[in-house]
Amino acid sequence: xxxxxxxxxxxxATVSRVxxxxxxxxxxxxxxxxxxxxxxxxVPNQAARSLVTRRHDAVAVVIxxxxxxxxxxPFFALQLRGISKELTAHDSQLVLLLTEGRADxxxxxxxxxxxxxxxxxxxxxxxxxxxxxxxxxVPTVYGGRPGWIDGSRGxxxxxxxxxxxxxxxxxxxVGLGRRNxxxxxxxxxxxxxxxxxxxxxxxxxxxDPRLIAEGDFTPGxxxxxxxxxLDRCPDLDAVFAANDLTAVGAMRVLRERGRRxxxxxxxxxxxxxxxxxxxxxxxxxxxxxxxxxxxxxxARLLLRGLDRTASASGGLAGAPSSVVLPTTLVRRASA
Amino acid sequence: xxxxxxxxxxxxATVSRVxxxxxxxxxxxxxxxxxxxxxxxxVPNQAARSLVTRRHDAVAVVIxxxxxxxxxxPFFALQLRGISKELTAHDSQLVLLLTEGRADxxxxxxxxxxxxxxxxxxxxxxxxxxxxxxxxxVPTVYGGRPGWIDGSRGxxxxxxxxxxxxxxxxxxxVGLGRRNxxxxxxxxxxxxxxxxxxxxxxxxxxxDPRLIAEGDFTPGxxxxxxxxxLDRCPDLDAVFAANDLTAVGAMRVLRERGRRxxxxxxxxxxxxxxxxxxxxxxxxxxxxxxxxxxxxxxARLLLRGLDRTASASGGLAGAPSSVVLPTTLVRRASA
Numbered sequence: 001x002x003x004x005x006x007x008x009x010x011x012x013a014t015v016s017r018v019x020x021x022x023x024x025x026x027x028x029x030x031x032x033x034x035x036x037x038x039x040x041x042x043v044p045n046q047a048a049r050s051l052v053t054r055r056h057d058a059v060a061v062v063i064x065x066x067x068x069x070x071x072x073x074p075f076f077a078l079q080l081r082g083i084s085k086e087l088t089a090h091d092s093q094l095v096l097l098l099t100e101g102r103a104d105x106x107x108x109x110x111x112x113x114x115x116x117x118x119x120x121x122x123x124x125x126x127x128x129x130x131x132x133x134x135x136x137x138v139p140t141v142y143g144g145r146p147g148w149i150d151g152s153r154g155x156x157x158x159x160x161x162x163x164x165x166x167x168x169x170x171x172x173x174v175g176l177g178r179r180n181x182x183x184x185x186x187x188x189x190x191x192x193x194x195x196x197x198x199x200x201x202x203x204x205x206x207x208d209p210r211l212i213a214e215g216d217f218t219p220g221x222x223x224x225x226x227x228x229x230l231d232r233c234p235d236l237d238a239v240f241a242a243n244d245l246t247a248v249g250a251m252r253v254l255r256e257r258g259r260r261x262x263x264x265x266x267x268x269x270x271x272x273x274x275x276x277x278x279x280x281x282x283x284x285x286x287x288x289x290x291x292x293x294x295x296x297x298x299a300r301l302l303l304r305g306l307d308r309t310a311s312a313s314g315g316l317a318g319a320p321s322s323v324v325l326p327t328t329l330v331r332r333a334s335a
Numbered sequence: 336x337x338x339x340x341x342x343x344x345x346x347x348a349t350v351s352r353v354x355x356x357x358x359x360x361x362x363x364x365x366x367x368x369x370x371x372x373x374x375x376x377x378v379p380n381q382a383a384r385s386l387v388t389r390r391h392d393a394v395a396v397v398i399x400x401x402x403x404x405x406x407x408x409p410f411f412a413l414q415l416r417g418i419s420k421e422l423t424a425h426d427s428q429l430v431l432l433l434t435e436g437r438a439d440x441x442x443x444x445x446x447x448x449x450x451x452x453x454x455x456x457x458x459x460x461x462x463x464x465x466x467x468x469x470x471x472x473v474p475t476v477y478g479g480r481p482g483w484i485d486g487s488r489g490x491x492x493x494x495x496x497x498x499x500x501x502x503x504x505x506x507x508x509v510g511l512g513r514r515n516x517x518x519x520x521x522x523x524x525x526x527x528x529x530x531x532x533x534x535x536x537x538x539x540x541x542x543d544p545r546l547i548a549e550g551d552f553t554p555g556x557x558x559x560x561x562x563x564x565l566d567r568c569p570d571l572d573a574v575f576a577a578n579d580l581t582a583v584g585a586m587r588v589l590r591e592r593g594r595r596x597x598x599x600x601x602x603x604x605x606x607x608x609x610x611x612x613x614x615x616x617x618x619x620x621x622x623x624x625x626x627x628x629x630x631x632x633x634a635r636l637l638l639r640g641l642d643r644t645a646s647a648s649g650g651l652a653g654a655p656s657s658v659v660l661p662t663t664l665v666r667r668a669s670a
Binding site for chain 2: 001002003040056057058067068071074077080081084085088091093094095096097098099100104107108110111114116
């Protein structure tokens, strides 16, 4: 490090800052250090080589859920499919970091900050997750609007129009003449669940709070919430479920309780998770978002941002801003 | 690099070899170089720090199948579950490298050899896969006996007793009085499929070759092979399928053709993939292997090997040798 500092005519501290990401070092100095590293030929391995080339040709994907959920929920497989196709087309390696749960996110943060990847795609974040704070400086695109964003942070994300899609679902139920419309939420520490609840409330302005039951985006959560709703409001005639898995759980309970779908209770889901929505009994009316395309778009935004980020400042300077994709109501038999 | 070479009293070439893995450098020299790196304080990032500590606290998992198959076949989710639990218990990050297919394995090899992980767990290898040759020097444990092993290479692997399990399945069918017993193989460029076929042949020594149809470990492959078998041998009264997914596909075709299971045709699978085997119609008799435990064991063997491997020579010197786990026949309604 002394040799590099001498060659570049800067202090050791500056060299250290540059090789650790360049935060707070002026670009001309960064360039001199980089050149000194190159001239001294100190290239211990791929990680150090990347000081010069600035590329590992690898992108990390972090799904902020336990690995059991990653493999149980087809949403993630679809999103990974889009990401994998896009990264492979650019010969960048998909590095999926799996965890047992939140307690492992500090380790994930260390790996991401440790110079093993060019950037990260992070999705399914929950509100109090420490991960975003741990990967400051790692170029990142989020899947789903992160909850901690205020305008000034300017994190880049890809999302669908959760609130608008929810409004369309509930308006459809109203249009069918349903009056006692319930909502089973997703996990309310995720913005997608909060936005869909807001969309429900936009239409059902004076909804009885007992018509809203909390779920967690899983079939089991949908079952529990559906039981609550039926116990509290026996005259319920429609349900908007926060996603398709929740809707499937809800329909199971409706069948158990002898309610016909859609005759007695109409059901609308969210996502349009094929082929499950078509194979559901009855086939599920739902709000479609193009999940694979969202994955592809996340990868594309990140790679484009990396290409444009000439400086060593981290972040995605000059990258395109966030994208919110439209949704479509897909009518099938359940509503 | 010159400064390190001067400090250590070795050539630049030696420094280069050491920092790139240490192949062919005597241990005292490796130690001197490592000490020089430490004394010069040249620690550009985690990768270089690991020259001193020799640990990234990360282990790569490579499933040598396209990512679509990784998420479609529950076998892999189970194996990853065991691996994830074991790595997390040792605070080591699971780094899953996904690909679109064989063409991407050169890139996977570069990532593995690039100093981003302590070692690799590689499974579902096919015979002509170039990957093992690309990761020479990276400590590796294989899931399933690699096909290219001769005694001298001594690769470490975890497998189940495929041949013995297959023998037990076929003997069970013979014991039921079945005489025209067919076999649907797995993908025959994988040792597990070859070993299960050998087990079938051990019992059915003089089997008509028309009683053997090639599958590929998928339900679709099971369907195609079952049609072939029925067309060639209409008097077939039992099938041993190379895995449960294949058996499920075969049973679908048997139902289509009006053959009752087990009355007309008895069916035995392999793996005991719960809950699918219990929920199959009829519930599937199968050969159980403990897939999650195999994953856990692979991770354990690798971590233990890394702890014991004091030298920088790569490989798993002093590691425990390969493990072959026993299988059990689980009797349900299908045979």
